[in-house]
Amino acid sequence: MTYFASLNPTALFNSMPGGIAQGLIWGIVALGVYLTFRILNVADMTVDGTFTTGGAVTVMLILGGLNPWAAVLAAMFAGIAAGAVTGVLHTKLGIPAILSGILTQFALYSINLAIMGMKANQAVSVDKFALAVSSRTVTRALFVGLIIAAVIIGILYWYFGTEQGSALRATGCNAEMSKAQGINISNMKILGLALSNGLVAIAGGLMAQFQGFADINMGRGSIVIGLAAIIIGEVVAEALKKTNFAARLTCVVFGGVVYYIVVVIALWLKLNSNFLKLMTAVIVAVFLAVPYLRSQAKSSFRRAGKRGRANA
Amino acid sequence: MLELVNIHKTFNPGTINEKTALDGVNLKLENGDFVTVIGGNGAGKSTMLNAVAGVWPVDEGRIFIDGTDVTGLPDFKRADMIGRVFQDPMLGSAATMEIEENLALAYRRGRKRGLGWGVTRVEKKLYKEKLSELKLGLEDRMTAKVGLLSGGQRQALTLLMATLVKPKVLLLDEHTAALDPKTAEKVLEATDRVVNQNHLTTLMITHNMRDAIAHGNRLIMMNEGRIVLDIKGAKKKNLTVEDLLHQFAVVSGEEFASDKALLG
Numbered sequence: 001m002t003y004f005a006s007l008n009p010t011a012l013f014n015s016m017p018g019g020i021a022q023g024l025i026w027g028i029v030a031l032g033v034y035l036t037f038r039i040l041n042v043a044d045m046t047v048d049g050t051f052t053t054g055g056a057v058t059v060m061l062i063l064g065g066l067n068p069w070a071a072v073l074a075a076m077f078a079g080i081a082a083g084a085v086t087g088v089l090h091t092k093l094g095i096p097a098i099l100s101g102i103l104t105q106f107a108l109y110s111i112n113l114a115i116m117g118m119k120a121n122q123a124v125s126v127d128k129f130a131l132a133v134s135s136r137t138v139t140r141a142l143f144v145g146l147i148i149a150a151v152i153i154g155i156l157y158w159y160f161g162t163e164q165g166s167a168l169r170a171t172g173c174n175a176e177m178s179k180a181q182g183i184n185i186s187n188m189k190i191l192g193l194a195l196s197n198g199l200v201a202i203a204g205g206l207m208a209q210f211q212g213f214a215d216i217n218m219g220r221g222s223i224v225i226g227l228a229a230i231i232i233g234e235v236v237a238e239a240l241k242k243t244n245f246a247a248r249l250t251c252v253v254f255g256g257v258v259y260y261i262v263v264v265i266a267l268w269l270k271l272n273s274n275f276l277k278l279m280t281a282v283i284v285a286v287f288l289a290v291p292y293l294r295s296q297a298k299s300s301f302r303r304a305g306k307r308g309r310a311n312a
Numbered sequence: 313m314l315e316l317v318n319i320h321k322t323f324n325p326g327t328i329n330e331k332t333a334l335d336g337v338n339l340k341l342e343n344g345d346f347v348t349v350i351g352g353n354g355a356g357k358s359t360m361l362n363a364v365a366g367v368w369p370v371d372e373g374r375i376f377i378d379g380t381d382v383t384g385l386p387d388f389k390r391a392d393m394i395g396r397v398f399q400d401p402m403l404g405s406a407a408t409m410e411i412e413e414n415l416a417l418a419y420r421r422g423r424k425r426g427l428g429w430g431v432t433r434v435e436k437k438l439y440k441e442k443l444s445e446l447k448l449g450l451e452d453r454m455t456a457k458v459g460l461l462s463g464g465q466r467q468a469l470t471l472l473m474a475t476l477v478k479p480k481v482l483l484l485d486e487h488t489a490a491l492d493p494k495t496a497e498k499v500l501e502a503t504d505r506v507v508n509q510n511h512l513t514t515l516m517i518t519h520n521m522r523d524a525i526a527h528g529n530r531l532i533m534m535n536e537g538r539i540v541l542d543i544k545g546a547k548k549k550n551l552t553v554e555d556l557l558h559q560f561a562v563v564s565g566e567e568f569a570s571d572k573a574l575l576g
């Protein structure tokens with residue numbers, strides 16, 4: 001009883017806007033992961049490193065006196081470079097995609113430390129700098145987050161309707177056919193990985209500003225959170241019967257928001273925050289397994305045996 | 313239009329699985345030649361087509377398409393000259409993309425893919441016309457995902473994609489083998505029509521000897537990585553399945569392995 005008495009509904013209400021703002025930032029991560037996981041059909045582990053890279057580059061450049069918006073733009077280019085490295089490891093050096101991502105991510109740990117002047121974290125104060133987003137001005141952060149997410153969705157929607165975007169989609173769907181149609185699939189994969197990591201780095205740059213610091217571990221689990229957001233978003237898209245690409249992307253960002261609201265509620269219920277990662281992993285595993293288990297249920301040997309015995 | 317000079321290809325050289333797939337293939341196709349290719353399993357038919365398509369580099373020899381030496385170019389760099397239809401109907405088109413998007417991908421074969429629209433309004437009209445020529449009703453389903461189509465429909469679509477930009481060489485690798493007989497017949501009819509209309513230089517592999525005789529103006533037979541028989545013009549018109557089986561037994565010293573050739 002004391003447990004329930006200790007839960008304060010006002011506190012939950014108050015932490016919602018901040019939660020939603022962070023959810024929007026994770027939604028941008030999810031858009032990046034969507035490019036690789038759904039469109040290119042590779043699980044790219046680089047993002048755990050690039051999220052931190054985005055945060056580190058942004059904070060250090062702001063501390064160096066650069067405009068916070070320009071710093072996020074620079075972070076994007078750092079992310080693009082990291083993604084391109086994974087792409088080159090995979091396509092030009094023949095290393096499996098998942099391992100290429102792990103290698104880049106591993107290397108990024110050292111690079112991120114170096115960017116942050118060999119420190120595990122670097123703070124950037126909203127009092128000293130005109131940050132793009134900050135947890136101190138949550139309404140503004142919500143607004144900015146929404147606009148950035150909307151702009152990115154718009155650009156992605158346009159891009160994947162172009163000749164080049166179509167070639168990228170074809171590469172992920174059917175490599176054999178793409179080559180027969182004269183598409184350089186190696187370059188397309190590098191491009192896709194670069195764009196994806198560019199988006200994730202943008203999100204990292206925004207997150208570092210929002211929380212007021214960049215931390216060497218801030219990107220850990222980005223891929224899993226991105227996947228969770230995608231899965232939640234797709235369930236929502238399915239329920240609303242939205243198959244249009246822009247609507248799907250919007251649902252993916254919404255998935256990020258839903259994910260973070262769940263996190264906020266879990267923390268409000270005084271769940272030990274150490275278990276958040278376990279909880280997220282379980283949710284993602286269950287949702288990834290459901291389509292497979294469903295198809296298995298349709299063609300099960302056990303059931304076939306039962307049917308046979310029943311009809312005998 | 314297409315010339316193969318002394319092509320050699322060995323897979324897994326120096327291992328226990330070493331296999332000489334092409335052992336000195338020489339072939340010259342004139343503009344508009346429609347050549348059917350027959351031969352037993354492992355004779356090198358698909359390997360020859362893959363050599364032309366540039367799936368991997370050949371060990372020896374040179375390949376010319378319309379006078380251009382393409383021996384040193386990978387598949388995607390010679391794709392502007394080549395139309396391909398595979399045996400597996402799933403391989404030729406992108407399942408998660410719309411019919412018109414697939415056609416638009418093919419329409420840009422050999423061109424730079426920039427940031428212009430992926431499918432333009434003018435193109436859509438062209439695609440509608442071309443699709444209606446297939447008589448499969450696909451012209452009314454242009455925005456349907458290709459994954460919803462049947463194997464025969466996908467193969468017909470792939471054929472259209474392969475010929476939308478006139479290829480210098482059309483490669484058909486048993487493109488009706490995975491279809492039921494009725495659908496196979498339809499796709500073959502469409503093949504004849506599109507090849508004749510556009511005067512396409514074509515190589516068509518088939519396991520079916522009757523089809524090999526009935527289609528095209530020239531027939532070649534392969535065995536153990538070589539072309540062992542080359543029949544053209546009037547001589548080809550008078551061929552019978554029995555003739556071919558006899559010839560096969562003579563050149564290979566064994567019976568033709570596939571029942572399909574007799575029953576088809």
